[in-house]
Amino acid sequence: MHYVTQRIGYNEWREFCGLARIDTLEDLKVVLRDDRVAEMILNMYQHPDNIDVWLGGLVENYLPNGRTGPLFACLIGKQMKALRDGDRFWWEADGVFKQKQKDELLKGSLSRVICDNTDIQEVPSDPFRFGKFPSEYVTCGNIPSINLEAWREETNKDYELCGSPTRIHNGDYILTFNAGKVTALYSCYHGFMLEGAAEIICEKSEWHPEAPRCTGK
Incomplete structure (x- = not known):
């Protein structure tokens, strides 16, 4: 059985980032701002669609005050944004800090x-x-x-009735107070895997569902 894979090259990644395709030698000269290098690359790859993304990204002319060209700046930026937005403990994520606390952290x-x-x-x-x-x-x-008064704990009747969430081995939790609800967000220490609900809520004087546990990989 034979499998055919399609290589995603320099031009496809430029399109992904909203940048203009490289269709001619003149296009490549504009992006690289080095006519000799542009001619060498196109002579090597024969067609702009054959240019490898790594080489193409490396030889692009640097952005102002930057150390990469527009393609790598885009890809690095998109990856960092995905890592940040995918982290539920990121300080700007909903439920981690209140707005007044975020305002203080910015100071x-x-x-x-x-x-x-x-x-x-x-x-x-x-x-x-x-x-x-x-x-x-x-x-x-x-x-x-930073004015630490923004972190003064509020009295919450539900939390007083529920008490502290269950402590877990090889992990910990943080408490969030959002829209009147008290939530415990659990995570495991490095090398351990979370089993069960990562988030439990204080409702009707009890924590629901049960606290998760951290197991070795």
Whole structure:
């Protein structure tokens, strides 16, 4: 039995990212901005549809202030967004933090951490960018702090009746209070697999369904 697989090349991935296809040598010269390299690649692959996505992405001209061309910037961005949106514990996911807590978290910075934990009184507003001292430094008094009052626990009658959720071996949970409901979100430590419901809800003085467990792989 023979299986035929279709290779997805450079042009298909460009289309996937909403970029223009490369149909001619002139198209390739515009994207690469290096006529000699464009001619070498097309001479090697014979047709733009044959160009491999890895090579095509590597030789694209860099985006402004970037280290990749438009194709790799798109693919990396899409992958990172998928990883973020697929993480139910991501801090921006619904039910993890309240809006006022998110607003406070947005104030956090490494500069503020440095101010709070050292005797340094002047820091760059963005510590990940090189700045000349002292013209591009600011005093710690001008760096926003996080107000922890946003995390003050609210009294919830249902939670008082249900009590704390069941603790599990090789895992843990976080509590969320959303739309009047108390929910426990469970996860396992690295190397263990969750069996059962990852989310249980406090209803009628009890947690439903039963807490899951973490088993070795």
